[in-house]
Amino acid sequence: MDRRQFIRDVFLWSVGATLTIPRFNILPEVLAAEKPRSLLSLAKGEDYFALVARVLTPLGGMKNFVRPGDRVVVKPNIGWDRSPEQGATTHPLVVKALVVQALEAGASKVFVFDRTCNEQRRCYANSGVEKAIVEIGDSRAVIEHIDPRKFIPVDIAKGKSITKWEIYKDALDCDCYINVPVAKHHGLSRLTLGLKNSMGVLGGNRGSLHQNIGQNLADLATVIRPKLTVIDATRILLRSGPQGGDIKDVKKIDTLIASADPVAADAYATTLFELKPDAIASTVAAYSMGLGEMDLARIQVVTA
Amino acid sequence: MHLPGIRFSSSVWRRIGQSLFFALFLFLFIKTDYAGVDELTWAVNLLFRLDPLLAFSAILAGKTVVALMLPALVTLVLTLVFGRFFCGWICPLGSLIDGSRHLFPPERNNFDPGRRQLKYYLLIFLLSSTLFGLPLTGLIDPFSLLIRGFTFAVHPALDYATTSFFTWTYQHAPAWLNALTEPVYALLKHMLPFAAKVYGLSVFSLLLLLAVLGLSSLESRFFCRKICPLGALLAIFSRFSLFRLAGGTPECSKCRQCRNVCRMGAIDAERTVTSAECILCLDCMAHCPGSRIHYSLKRQAAGEQAIDLSRRAVITSLTAGVLVPLILPTRLLARFADPLLVRPPGALPETAFLGRCVRCGECMKVCIGNALQPAWLEAGLEGIFTPRLIGRIGYCEYNCTLCGQACPTGAIRRLTRDEKQVTVIGRAYFDKNRCLPYAKGVPCIVCEEHCPTPDKAIKFREAKALNSKGELVELRKPYVIEELCIGCGICENRCPLNGGAAVIVTAEGESRQRNSITKDGY
Known part of the structure; x- marks a missing residue:
């Protein structure tokens, strides 16, 4: 047996062996029951740039999520033409710090984008996020407006309410997707947190998703899967969300929440508004689909 | 005119001048857009504010002096000194007509002076009807015609064509080709609308513009010779200009080269240049075999044709301008305005707005949400091409004040952000x-x-x-x-x-x- 023959045999045998392995559909609920407690990190401080590094430490730091050479997406909420102090958009320093951390962890590219509700250029400019990314001065950090050509129809196989939607290509073909929502009030879904922030990578008529918002967002969470969720609660908008506009509705609490479990992050953030996790329909729907933990007793909160 | 080793003929200088002004026009046109800050960086309405026809029109309609339009005085003074250079060198529609003349080659010889008085009658009618309440000047003003055609049709169509092509390459071409095409697309996108735009009356505006260009196949610069009321206004002033072209002498014998090349039909059989019609393209200077034509400080030549208007026609157009507006109060509009006609924030009260608005389309060009659309007959005949908001097409951005900044006449007032946010448009x-x-x-x-x-x-x-x-x-x-x-x-x-x-x-x-x-x- 020469070397070539050996390699060929190994290849064929392993293909054959793989095909014979039976496949089981394991119920997500069963998996969830066996999982260890979800880890969630909490940090408070006024220096938002430094706060990001602190909140990531208990989770093993950015290097636990971004490996050298990774293509990374940092997805803030910059959906409205509002200034940072109005609390309707993710704080630019938080976004900037995450991008810098990802670059330091060796990311080959970091993309920042959001499909905005108000006019894109105005949102990018007035949220301060565009400037913050440009200031990093690293060609690997890219903030680009949404390119309509990049929306591709995606099957949502596990969807209970929606089974197909157009999703932004960059959000799908990346190695690490980091979700950076801002925590705020919302008329229909009561709060908008991590799962709702995923709407910013969707094409199509997003308004129609509101007709069954909780389940729709949970369905989307089966295909848009952040490795890391960092919820910006440095300022939280208590009323007139998701846009706000009146500083009186904004409360400064200097808090960041980070978790690898998107549902746990949302569930915990709900408590900042003095609500229970089950007040948010998308959290409940995502939990029941086994996408993460919402039982606060089963979430291990570490204060950094 | 001496550059080392090169001597340009006079008409080449004019062509360079035209190209520069056209490039400036295109630059300002493209810059009529949001640029990352709340204030417009470039005075894109500059061209309109140099337009004395629109200035007169806005002043007559409002019966007040519109300070924004004072730069138009500069044009008039310069015309009194140098003649109708504006039409031959600056007017971007004139340049476009010149540039497209090979597409629409004139059928006839150039020297038919017939019916060129029409533009004067039109001018008289427009100004008098404007004074008496029917402002229509903007419909036919050359800048407005051009910018509407560009804004509503040409620019969005170019965007559509470009985006379609590069979408195709993006989706189907191999990666190495995309490495070449994507930077080109990014570059082109700087000159195209940021997002795809749609406009009402886009086909109509384009047809109007094409008709103006196409008329040149009857006679060169047909629109400028016979229709353009701005040309007529400048002609009245350039008749008295200090500098003018003159030259043809009896020594020229049978040569009428100058007359043959004149695109305005401004040179008669005796080679006398009618300065009211001459737009100083300088082709005659360049083509004169004896170099006898000069541009210099001269008095009006004895044989020069006056603007030979018929008294009857002048009185008719003047009276028509007075009488036609009388029909307006008989319309339903006089009692009940269209409730769906939503005007941009800062628009003056309707009558004053219609008088001031010059239908230039700048507000619709700059509208960041594509919300402002040209009206058809919703505001009456005089309301065609005036801006209205159509919510299903676009909405008014809460923090945006660009339309008031772009408006050259103040028909839409310039509002601060705070003022705008409490201005109710509906x-x-x-x-x-x-x-x-x-x-x-x-x-x-x-x-x-x-x-x-x-x-x-x-x-x-x-x-x-x-x-x-x-x-x-x-x-x-x-x-x-x-x-x-x-x-x-x-x-x-x-x-x-x-x-x-x-x-x-x-x-x-x-x-x-x-x-x-x-x-x-x-």
Whole structure:
């Protein structure tokens, strides 16, 4: 047996062996029951740039999520033409710090984008996020407006309410997707947190998703899967969300929440508004689909 | 005119001048857009403010001096000194007509002076009808014609063509080709609309522009010779200009080269240049075999044709301008204005607005939401091409004040952001027969989410409703608080229903006085 023959045999045998392995559909609920407690990190401080590094430490730091050479997406909420102090958009320093951390962890590219509700250029400019990314001065950090050509129809196989939607290509073909929502009030879904922030990578008529918002967002969470969720609660908008506009509705609490479990992050953030996790329909729907933990007793909160 | 080793002929200098001004026009046109800051960086309305026809028109309509339009005086003074250089060197429509002359080669010889008085009669009619309440000047002003054609049709069409092509390469071409094409696309995108735009009357505006260019196949610069009222106004001044072209002498014998090349038909059989018609293209200078034609400080030549207007025609156009506006109060519009005609924030009261607006389309070009659209007959014949907001096409961005900045005449006032945010352009109402929570028992309130006023004008009530399955569901039913609504139209725009929206903005309650709604009341 020469070397070539050996390699060929190994290849064929392993293909054959793989095909014979039976496949089981394991119920997500069963998996969830066996999982260890979800880890969630909490940090408070006024220096938002430094706060990001602190909140990531208990989770093993950015290097636990971004490996050298990774293509990374940092997805803030910059959906409205509002200034940072109005609390309707993710704080630019938080976004900037995450991008810098990802670059330091060796990311080959970091993309920042959001499909905005108000006019894109105005949102990018007035949220301060565009400037913050440009200031990093690293060609690997890219903030680009949404390119309509990049929306591709995606099957949502596990969807209970929606089974197909157009999703932004960059959000799908990346190695690490980091979700950076801002925590705020919302008329229909009561709060908008991590799962709702995923709407910013969707094409199509997003308004129609509101007709069954909780389940729709949970369905989307089966295909848009952040490795890391960092919820910006440095300022939280208590009323007139998701846009706000009146500083009186904004409360400064200097808090960041980070978790690898998107549902746990949302569930915990709900408590900042003095609500229970089950007040948010998308959290409940995502939990029941086994996408993460919402039982606060089963979430291990570490204060950094 | 001496460069080392090169000597350009006079008409080459003119061509360079025309190209530079056309490039400036294109630059300003492209820059009529949001550029990352609330204030427009470039005075894109500059061209319009140099236009004395529109200045006269706005001043006559408003019966006040419009300070914004004072730069037009410069044009008039320069015309008194140098002649009608504006038409030959600066006017971008003139340059476009010249540039496209090979597409529409003239059929006839160039020297027919017939009917060139038409433009003077048109000018007289337009100015007198404007004074008496029917402002139509903007419809035919060369800048307005050009910019409307570009804004509504040419620019969006170029964008569509470019984007289609590069979408195809993006989706189907191999990666190495995309490495070449994508940077080109990115570069082109700087010159095209940021997002795809659509406009009402786009085909009509393009046809008007093409008609103006196509008329040149009858005679070169047909529009400039016989129709353009701005040309007519400048001609009246250039008749007395200090500098002018002259030259032809009896020594020329049978040579009439100058007359043959004149694109304006401004040179008669005796080789006398009619300075009112001469646009100083300088072709005659360049083509004169004896170099006898000069541009210099001269008095009017004895044989030069005057502007030979017939007294009867002048009186007719003047009277027509006075009489035609009398028909206006007989229209339904005089008693009941179209409630769906929503004007941009800062628009003057309707009559003053129509008088000031020069139909240039700049506000619609700069409108960041593509919300402002040219009206057709909703505001009457005199309202064609004036801006109106169509919520289903676009909405008025809460923080944006660009239309007032771009308006060259102040028909839309320049508002600060704070002023704009409390300027009511209309109010929304719900069509409960279509609105999902009311009609079908389905949760929605996208309108409430998008409502931009800090204290939302759209609020909701918690309610129970039966859905189509007969289930009793808890949901939120939206309603409008009139005192808070400014009519921006984002609710109408974002309403997720297919087809018409279930929340609709009408002009009711707008800040400017409406002087024509149910005049007599009850």
